[in-house]
Amino acid sequence: MSAVAIIPARGGSKRIPRKNLLPFDGVPMIARSIRTALASGLFERVVVSTDDREIADLALAEGAEVPFMRPAALADDFTGTAAVMVHALGELPAFDFACCIYATAPLLQARYLSEGLDLLTQHPDKSFAFSVASFGFPVQRALTLDEEGALTSLYPEFRQTRSQDLPEAFQDAGQFYWGRRDAWLRGDLLFSPASLPVILPRHLVQDIDTREDWKRAEYLYAALRAGGELS
Template identity: 80%
Template sequence: MSNVAIIPARGGSKRIPRKNLKPFDGVPMIARSIKTALDSGLFAQVVVSTDDEEIAELARASGAQVPFMRPAALADDFTGTAAVIAHALQALEQDFAFACCLYATAPLLQTRFLQQGLNLLEQHPDKSFAFSVCDFGFPVQRALTLDDHGALTALYPQFSQTRSQDLPPAYQDAGQFYWGRSDAWLRGEVLYSTQSLPVILPRYLVQDIDTPEDWTRAEYLYAALKAGGELQ
């Protein structure tokens, strides 16, 4: 098995301080992603990339490996995920066919979707990435915005009279995982391109967690899914 899971988890979260360590339904958030990766059976190694000693200690206690500490230059507010994954692969100094970036704040992630992502890449050797997406709840072409006076206006006026059922679906990054060929990560290939394949998740399993409001919504979703037996 030549796959590695890399979980980026820096210590300097601003909008939700220390969110990677914050308990979610009684369990530190990052511990959930580590457990999902380990339980999936898809990875030879589950590695956490962090600049924070407390996160590193918890990651090791949760069963992940922390073979290096991420340099400060890659732990600021501007460094992208791709650079962090490329650094991790270089630091590991091992050959992996596939590397999966799994976000530390993905408590709704299910193993079956991780498996789907790997299957897609294995079935399409001409593609570089496969990652989680979901469709928008309403056509983005009919979005509204506010003008300089605070009044509503169509963001795309050319579609303001088009029926929603006549518009093609649009998708958003679900922010859970990104499978990629290791050489594609190392070359710095672009994720949002025709070299990527979608793992389409239902909207009720998707919640990005960047703000306190996001966190609360994720807790409500998790509680409902847990009560329904879809999550443990």
């Protein structure tokens, strides 16, 4: 059984410019994902897929590999993760499993990476295993704004349903996605019954797309480190 980690990290982030390189608690953001992947001991290779020379140089300095540069056509605002993974796998020798690890996942823990690989090996009929977290409140009771700016139910049919009677819902935690190599190359759907959940506690999850997200992640990281959950 062989596994490769692939960390997508393009240079052209818009909402937080150069976010993959910005210091997070004194360490470049992408360096945290690289270090966690390497320390996990799960991967034969840790590869960074980037179109950016500065990101590539940092990745190499951190012990990752950059055996190819990502073409510009796969580094725009519209290219999805799956296309980046297919390209990377086409440039690499065959591995049984490939794990996409996001560069902006400072709360990532190796134990959950290991759990994802264990899940896939135990369920040969499944294609993927990836990080999720439960919503803190039933999504069926969500509110939205109408065209006049007034509140209305997003799902009116659940307006009178007690929250405890509604099924639990989960969100993509945006940290990692384990997949069988053939599943990535076939284009199997991630959000489907072909996938298994690695359920993370909500306090270990923070997607980072905006400055507000970044600040919240810093607060979470500081609290978790103080509590001994992160090194």
